Amino acid sequence: MKAKVYTFLTKPYAVVLTMLVAPLFGFIDRNFVFFFGLGVAFAILWGSDFDWSRFGIGKKITLKTVIKSFLIAVILFMAFDVIIDPILIQFLGPYDLSSLDDIKGNLAGYLILMLIVWVFAAFGEEFLFRGYYMKALAGLLGNTNKAWLFSALGTSIYFGVSHAYQGTVGIVSVFLWSLCISILFNRNRNNLLLLVLIHGFNDTIGITLLCLNKYDIFSEWVQRLL
Secondary structure, eight states: OHHHHHHHHTSTTHHHHHHHHGGGGGGTOHHHHHHHHHHHHHHHHHHTTSOGGGGTBOSOOOHHHHHHHHHHHHHHHHIIIIIIHHHHHHHHOOOOOGGGGGGTTOHHHHHHHHHHIIIIIIIIIIIIIIIIIIHHHHHHTTSSHHHHHHHHHHHHHHHHHTTGGGOHHHHHHHHHHHHHHHHHHHHOTTBHHHHHHHHHHHHHHHHHHHHTTOHHHHHHHHHHHO
């Protein structure tokens, strides 16, 4: 059974099939789209006898990696919060962040969300979108540098659309952010954990500011400094 599942899921076209089928679960709940894809990725991991390198996890986390990821996360956060997002909002309207309203001033809710963010957003999304979708699509397209870049573009569009609940501006902004770290993954194909940390730090900064009701104040303060 294990061998049959692994053989089927590792066929070249299986990743495309997974990406086409997953959105259908959105008619039940948008979270099921993510968990279906993640389930497929973990089934492949299980079938490979937990060969993490198959998903780009080939390096251990070091202090240098942590520092590097934090600095990249801060740079990306500043670039989007101060420059990119204000431009997008001007043309596409504001974000819909109503799903995060409950954490404002709520320490318990914040701590629970932080756990969810690091497990499912930082690790889960990077494992699925970069570790599985991006690597598998690049392999399907020939595993050349062009194939990896095309895969980065395709999975970033897919990732952006998966954030449609944030509004049109969310789709575009998340697509651009995803493209940035997908290009980083292209340059560090065996260091997915770098992206996991970048993703986690980026979300932690944003959610912490939202929880403290300082997000808009922070943006205005930084813009005055610049």
